Amino acid sequence: MAAPRQGRRYRAVLTGASGGIGAAIAARLAPHCALLILVGRQREALEALARSLRGCDVQIVCGDLCERHTLSAIAATARASGGIDLLINNAGVSSFHAFETQDPAAIRAQVETNLLAPMLLTRELLPLLGAAASAQVINIGSVFGSLGFPGFAAYGAAKAGLAGFSQSLRREYADSTVAVRHFSPRATRTAINSDAVKDMNRALRTAEDTPEAVADAFMRFLSGSAASRTLGGAERLFVLVNKLLPGIPERAIRKQLVQIRKYLPR
Numbered sequence: 001m002a003a004p005r006q007g008r009r010y011r012a013v014l015t016g017a018s019g020g021i022g023a024a025i026a027a028r029l030a031p032h033c034a035l036l037i038l039v040g041r042q043r044e045a046l047e048a049l050a051r052s053l054r055g056c057d058v059q060i061v062c063g064d065l066c067e068r069h070t071l072s073a074i075a076a077t078a079r080a081s082g083g084i085d086l087l088i089n090n091a092g093v094s095s096f097h098a099f100e101t102q103d104p105a106a107i108r109a110q111v112e113t114n115l116l117a118p119m120l121l122t123r124e125l126l127p128l129l130g131a132a133a134s135a136q137v138i139n140i141g142s143v144f145g146s147l148g149f150p151g152f153a154a155y156g157a158a159k160a161g162l163a164g165f166s167q168s169l170r171r172e173y174a175d176s177t178v179a180v181r182h183f184s185p186r187a188t189r190t191a192i193n194s195d196a197v198k199d200m201n202r203a204l205r206t207a208e209d210t211p212e213a214v215a216d217a218f219m220r221f222l223s224g225s226a227a228s229r230t231l232g233g234a235e236r237l238f239v240l241v242n243k244l245l246p247g248i249p250e251r252a253i254r255k256q257l258v259q260i261r262k263y264l265p266r
């Protein structure tokens with residue numbers, strides 16, 4: 001597998017760069033980059049972030065990742081800048097809601113943004129990544145992609161799909177110079193979580209990370225060679241038990257359901 005070389009300067013695309021985790025990753029990644037292409041929908045936020053970064057060529061692609069022309073614009077920028085060797089599929093949306101009454105548009109947006117867009121962007125950029133001496137695709141998943149949780153049916157389905165995509169593609173490219181890897185944060189204090197989620201997390205005493213701590217863990221993951229990483233010791237254990245003995249988390253979450261329903265929009 002293609003492990004990063006010591007002292008290497010990346011040529012990277014980072015989606016969701018204007019968000020909580022994305023901006024924290026950008027700040028840490030920039031000093032290790034020759035090129036950093038920031039992707040998001042809010043031009044002002046991307047420009048402010050770009051101004052704060054030092055030490056590398058920073059480019060901006062502003063657009064919706066669910067639209068075909070945004071993917072083409074990212075590929076065109078990467079090509080015109082001399083190629084890339086790192087793609088971080090970090091952009092994501094989450095909508096905590098009772099599934100039965102969830103707006104179909106919100107279900108579609110979660111599947112398209114969290115699963116389809118990273119798949120199609122990866123496909124678009126694979127020729128450029130494959131041309132590099134060694135390259136990585138890192139998909140940002142979620143603990144909820146390995147551990148189904150009430151109120152996150154669409155989000156969990158999309159993130160579980162992203163984990164499956166990462167593993168399949170990784171195996172398809174095992175004899176190449178492109179490594180496909182998967183990094184799953186646990187609950188993190190960013191704008192992706194609604195007030196209802198924040199209140200529920202407090203009530204359930206769910207551990208939460210800061211985006212800065214997630215970005216630090218991401219940088220350690222980036223410089224290693226593990227296929228995947230889930231943040232949080234308890235969460236890693238819960239995910240493992242969920243695979244081997246799913247009845248145990250099933251019962252634990254069932255006990256929390258009355259409390260979860262107090263916060264679940266319907």
Ligand SMILES: NC(=O)c1ccc[n+]([C@@H]2O[C@H](COP(=O)([O-])OP(=O)(O)OC[C@H]3O[C@@H](n4cnc5c(N)ncnc54)[C@H](OP(=O)(O)O)[C@@H]3O)[C@@H](O)[C@H]2O)c1
Nearest residue numbers: 016018019020021041042064065091092142187188190192
């Ligand atoms: N925070 C958590 O609790 C948590 C836990 C586990 C995993 N994660 C994952 O971590 C990643 C980053 O999330 P975050 O917490 O940093 O969330 P965030 O602060 O809400 O940031 C999300 C980012 O994704 C971008 N984005 C969303 N939809 C997009 C679209 N259609 N086209 C282009 N960009 C789009 C947003 O851009 P705009 O600013 O233009 O909207 C923003 O930059 C996500 O994949 C998320 O699922 C988060």
